[in-house]
Amino acid sequence: MRRSAYGAVPEAEEAFAIPIETPVAIETNGIAYAVMMATPTDLEDFVTGFLMAEGLAEAAEVGDVALHQVEGGDWGGGHVARVNLPVERLGPILERARRRVGDSSCGICGIEGVEAALRPLPALRRQSAASSAAIGHALEALRKRQPLGTRTRATHAAAFCHEDGSVQVVREDVGRHNALDKLVGALARRGLDPAIGFIVMTSRCSYELVEKTVRAGCPLLVTISAPTDLAVRRSKAAGLSLAVVARDDSMLWVC
Structure with missing residues (x-):
């Protein structure tokens, strides 16, 4: 592939992987x-x-x-x-x-x-004790745990973290829903309880991600982009804590 700077700078050859779908x-x-x-x-x-x-x-x-x-x-x-x-x-x-x-x-x-x-969601049995500092630590650590995303720049990651911000399991996929399904499945197969930590997604916060997180029993969902109105409303109804637009310097607590 060739990278173009939209100007007089000569195009340069650049190699990176394309994800399989x-x-x-x-x-x-x-x-x-x-x-x-x-x-x-x-x-x-x-x-x-x-x-x-x-x-x-x-x-x-x-x-x-x-x-x-x-x-x-x-x-x-x-x-x-x-x-x-x-x-x-x-x-x-x-x-x-x-x-x-x-x-x-x-x-x-x-x-x-x-x-x-829009079927009813179960109420979560506990609230997350993760601090903003722990979420920031998780975001920083996750950057080094996305080998497929680093190679392709085209995939999403879903990570499960302990409440201290330590990243435990990461799964990647071209689809954000698929990445979260992979993560929830990995936790189940390993016998890890989603209720004792939180999930970080490298995507916007759609209501489907809220539903999957709630049904997995995880009390906190963090996304790097903004939520939809339905995602916010469904989160509040189920008692899911939601942190969005999570970047290097700050994030927004929605509920």
Whole structure:
């Protein structure tokens, strides 16, 4: 690639990586449920977090995730992720499978209606004790924990941090929703309780991120960009603390 300075300065060759975006088909008990466009890393975590965020399973109910690569000709391939859930979970899956199609830009593709999109959120059981200083420490530490983002400049990161600001787990993806699903899945698979820390996202604060954070049981969400009005209202209703426009020198406490 060539970098141009929009002026008389000669263009210069510059090399950097381009992130992979590929379809990931999720099958539960042999039933095709969703196809998501995602970065094909940490897919076991992604599938686990996705199923939890959809309300289809608790962490302990998600069995082993079997991954299968599928060739796709000139456009490259994809992945099929197969997982078995308890039989009592199949009712909602069968009902919604026909209507569910996803991608990396939308967190609610295929939802049946407004009521389903705005279904009530559970109330969080505790408040975060993280200080502004701890959040600043986490933001600084996270910059060094994004290898994919450093190479591509095109991915989002989701990080789980202890209340002292120490970064524990980081996941990356081309989609911010996918990155958060990967993080929640990683915490579940490691047996880490989201309630004892906070989540940092390198993205704007959309209401889908609020919903995923609340359903994971985490009491504080920090984002580097601004929130939407619905994200703020949903955060307040669920008791989620929200810190936004979190930069080097300051941030905004919304609720």
